[in-house]
Amino acid sequence: MKLAIDDTHKAPSGNNKVSSQWYHTAVAAAVIGSVFSLIVLELMLFNYFQRTVAEPKRDDKLEELKIQLRQSLNDQQLLSQLQELDVKSIPDPNLAKQLNLLKSEFPANPQDQQLLSKMRNVYRQIRQNRIRKLDLQIRQIRMRRWNFSHRGSYLLLGGVVVFLIGVKSAHRYKNKLPAPQPAPDRLNEQLRRAIYARWTVTVGLTLLASSALFLATRPWIDFTTADTTIASFPTMEEIKKNWPRFRGPGGLGICADTNVPAKWNGTTGEAILWKTKVPLPGHNSPIVWNDRVFVTGADPNTCEVFCFGALSGRLLWNRPVKSTPQGAEPIDVMEDTGFAASTAVTDGRRVCAIFATGDVGCFNFEGKELWTRNLGVPDSAYGYASSVDMYRNLVIIQYDQGAADDEISKLIALDTFTGRTVWETKRPVPNSWSSPIVIEVAAQPQIITCGDPCVIAYNPSNGTEIWRAKCLGGEIAPSPIYTAGLIIAIEPYATMVAIRPDGKGDVTKTHIAWKADESTPDISCPVSNGEFIFMLTTEGFLTCYKTADGTKLWEHELQKNFLASPSLVGNRLYMLSEKGVMYIAEAGAEYKELAKCQLGEECYASPAFMDGRIYIRAIKNLYCIGTTN
Amino acid sequence: MSKHSEQTPGRRQILIAALRYGALGLLGATGGAAVFARKKNNTQNTVWQIDPEICIACGNCATYCVLEESAVKCMHAYAVCGYCRICFGFFGPEPADINEGAENQLCPTGAIKRSFVEDPYYEYTIDESLCMGCGKCVKGCSTFGNGALYLQVRHDRCLNCNECSIAAACPSGAFKRVPADKPYLLKRVDHV
């Protein structure tokens, strides 16, 4: 029983000397052990941080050198490099010698290509050697560190063992006899323990439960609702190829094709590929993606989305969008607005439509309902009529309503996949009928909205305002366009404003390029080919402005009523009158009428153009105009 | 109840004994079930291995192993190798010129050796003491060549942890438990 055991109890009396002398050695051992292991530990940590911090830098250096080696130098570069190169720094003596030689020869005949190539060769070798040297160095260091940390761990272990032995055996010589304190009041002790025990457990369980509940309430993905048929959103190219929204890509009303027919007749059926009745009325324009045409229609009781085959004109499917919840007061809209004035939007995977009732519906191309929801019945003088846009995975809805001081107008972004509201921004405007567009300025996307009194740009990623220009008034119906680096916004019968969209904050003073105030339209949107801007009033006044400075070039009266916005096809203007006559004019410095085509049915909606075809939604029918074959 | 137990200690003892042997039986059952429930798949020991068909050589093997110098190393399936003169498992994507100089090599640790066999064939061998299993060469070879280079767990190094920490961090789920008597999943062509 004389063995060294920790915590063994024996009276210190008697063999005090022996123990004390042992005691000191033990303490010494402990101290040495601890100090030693601390040092090793410290070294290992240093080693570790060297490996994680210092070495990557060296590696990057190596990569850099390799890249340099790959670059081919022209003569000037070579010479300058050689000038900078310090000959003494070259480890390989005979390379250095060669280089010196060449350098000395060079001034005599600087045009000697052979000499140059020699020099280039030598220089290349020098750089190669440098890389090889550094590379070797790096590898050696890496190996050394590995070995060190490997041995270090053993050393550390050893040190700790010594320390422990020391401390424990030292402990053994300093044991006190157990000296029990005077007995406490056992009974109360007992009771208290019981109570404390219960309380700790209670606290524990509340902690557990609350934290668990907190975690459980965090948002998570439900794969049952995951739409697996769809791969994210379309590329810019895809969008450009199609007519995905009101007035086509970017809402510009521009079609690049040149093979669009300029001659047809609805009554004789000339160049009319097909004509299909649309079951429900609506003033919204058709949108087209590849082989699908979408329009919406509604009467006070039903709102529906229609999908037509672009080739056949057959109605492929029609789907109702759930109507407003019961109890909501029935809304009244103007006859010439209707319940389906807003044009739908598609990203080629799904189509999303909004109606005057504030109902939004989203369907995939097969007509499967992905989601529908109601944004609350809009309070709008003529009925809600703004069209929606899509950007990446967002449906962007300019939900302007009421009066400015009601503060109920807002810009809403819904997730196209779930219909959830991604963000929502209040707008300081009364109800308007203009549609938002998404533009890219310096690779930064902006949502451009028009309202009384501001043109406001928002950031699509979070709905924050980028800039605003206080320049409009009245009841805004025309949508903005973006052309030649300018936003063109229109106040009916009053002004046309051109704004540079590269500002921040309030740009009213700073970024308004110019203003014009003659014969601005009240409903239709302008169209521009970059050089000129064309505007068409409801009364049929076609006006042409210069985009650069806003000077008016000419005006022409068409003596017809126009509700549809003019479109630009190649260098031709297509203007669809209320009576269904398409005026085709040259988009040039003066007015030149090219053709007039009769459809023979009233038209409110702006036409859609896609690969050589025109899709016109008339009062009752949807027309597809194109050249057969 | 405390009093009660005091009066008849015998009962309590019996109860406990019963419990004990109940528990013993339970344990036995558990063990038996665990081992012999499924006779079809043998209950011999397993080891960790990478399925080269699934591995994407992401590089996690180099850093997530519990060993500082990973147990995963690159292996060379000679039967699949094309013995190319310009091997993109050996040379960087843009070799300055075609020689063994460090400036042309792909492997950051220089673990691949290139040796002339006969015109125009070269043999490539891997120095395991230098390989750290980063899989850079594997990518090079599988992108341009036949995928003769691939990563495997070297069982002279592997500690065969109960849960392999690389497996836990493997993005492609290429790690699997394989029977200890067939510890490697070698790439080989099936021709005679």
Add this chain to the structure above:
Amino acid sequence: MIRLAYITISVVLFLLPCTVASAVERFPPPDFESGYVQPTPTTPGPRQTVYEYIDTIVLFVALTISSYLVLRTRKRWAIFVMMIFSLIYFGFWRKGCVCPIGAIQNVTLSFFDPGYAVPITITLFFLLPLIFTLFFARSFCAAVCPLGAIQDLVLLRPISLPQWLESGLRLFAYVYLAAAVLFAATGSAFIICRYDPFVSFFRLNGSLNILILGACFLFISMFIGRPYCRFICPYGVILRQLSRISKWKVAITPDDCIKCRLCEDSCPFGAIKIPTEDWPAHDYNKSKRRLVFLIILLPILVLSFGWIGSILQPVTSRVHATVRLADRIYLEETGQAEGTTDASDAFRATGKDIKVLYAEALAIQARFGLGGWLAGGFIGLVIALKLIGPSLRRHRSDYEADRAGCLACGRCFEYCPKEHSKRKQAKETMSESR
């Protein structure tokens, strides 16, 4: 319903063979004229299986010896030596893997994953200590478990925790056990191994974080006796219950206790129970009512925690790689996440249908939902019992080792005067006999 559909889809599609073509074409190598022969790659084998069996035998022997030392020899130093041996063999030599603690997960997995069969050796590693505990109390913890040993070794200046705090902290061990079993059963992770703080010391190797964790544990165990064993070890939880009903138990004193109170604070693990007083009558009815209330509370707790466990499914299931991948893919597909990760790249490279992935994820989440009920229910039960426990009246007249909590380290033996006198007698008899 949709869920169900998805699951069935997944099952069906699992059965379909993978369409991905093999990487290696059947293609003959160049015909060498120089008579070069292709070398065959070296394939060094793993540790021989026979060693695994040897380990099992060593475990058995170690358990037997330590049981004998604890119950018969009753000598701290002997137990200590045994402990050192285990530390060296199971710890530094066997690199602390597989240990009985981790084996919990292997056994669990083997029940739920038809593809996985637990090796016999691992099963034995799991069972032997339990069986021994049934008869000889926690002799495994005493001198066989390397994790216990390394902590016991560095215990320098024990400070005793109040009992209520101890029982509160122990709650964690039960939660840890429940979690470990849940994750093992769903084939998600072996968290016990993942966060084992000491194994990296045994390997003298490991990632920085885990080394720091281990260092912290060792530091704490310099002052608080065996924190891992008492408050975290999920295996210890099982051992506690079994050792309650063990045949033989560790006794502080070799014969009758004289209540000298010398051993009172000798136990660094707070496992010595002091004699109880009779409860006063005035408290009796009150506590009786409380007891009834708590017993009624029990099922409520079980159910509510079960429910919590199940609704925690979205969180817990993300421990499973497939669910994480599905999440990531979903975010990428819906444009809510920029760029791709290695994992999503790898998934797309397989050309597998996303539907299948989602279906798999759903199936796994469903399993987590069910598992959550069970695990949560278990935790609820434990909590309820822990509430009831202190409200029960047990009579104790002697100083005795807590059957559940005693780690059989044998420290208290040396404190008992009876022990010493007994040893003296033994010596005398020996000397006489000589």
Add this chain to the structure above:
Amino acid sequence: MKMNRRLATANTKILIAGLIAVAIVVAVIAVVRFDTTGKKGSGLGQEFIYDVGELGKIDPNLILYKESAPAINTRFTKCRAIALAPQGTIYVAGDKAIRKFDESGNDLGEIKLADAPMCLTIDTDGKIYIAMKNYVQVYGNPPKPLATWQNLGSDAVLTSIAVSKNDVFVADAGNRIVHRFDKTGKLSNRIGARDKDKNISGFVVPSPYFDLAVARDGLLRVTNPGQHRIEAYTFDGDLEFWWGQFSAGVQGFCGCCNPVNFAILQDETFVTCEKGLIRVKICDPEGAFVGVVAGPEQLVEGGPSRVSEFGPASQAPGFDVAVNTSGRIFVLDTIKNVVRIFTRTSQKNNSDITFP
């Protein structure tokens, strides 16, 4: 005295408690920061990352073609080769069948086969010559099996076949040689075997990509991928000349073994197809680089940096290429198993090509 000691013990107790608290906090932090699932990625330095992204980028001025029609979905799980009939029908060989399409992608029928086809060609008389792994099968028009030629042994891996007026040439990647048959399937001679005095270095074919075609100048063109060359042989097996060199840059052939496939346009210019960095390029009859049809950006989802991200599952897919009389180029995308159709854009951006 006694008081002091008690105080001292009290203080130390507090100190210890504090230390323990700190330790616990540190431990928790360590656990939280401990990344077990690899979401932080391998913390390897830049030099350990393999990236051919930069290399794969192609100067848009060099791209002379654009994808002009929707790609044709072959509906194969693994398509192998593409060929055009003289009158322009597209034949695609895959899985265990041949499928016919017209240029707008309409399905014109399928020929079921007993074996997996490796390559095919269509004769002027409409006969279809299909090479399986190691034998050739001839189908008539309308497609019904006419003949099955001799088996070329287990080592043979036929990867390309071409017909001339009265010969059929078969490229055998396994034996690194070209077999010349007459139209009845009689083996007349072998071309391209290593031969010092004819100074034929022999074909180096590291992977089963070995293409040939008969040019209008009456010479046989054969790829020599290991040497990064296209070689011209007479039908009797004399090496006339060769062109092509290795270069990581766009004007040469990159990787260990390229080009994998090629086709010859009406005007004798070559359309070459590379694996690894998947590029389809135009070279003039002397092999000088003219321009690019499509590079990784156009052909690989995710662009060049994704090229090496396929994983072995779809490693280094060798695209095949065919051309029609009007100069359209049909690229068989073996990753997506579709046929992509390219037409030449206006010549103007052709002029301002500047070679690096």
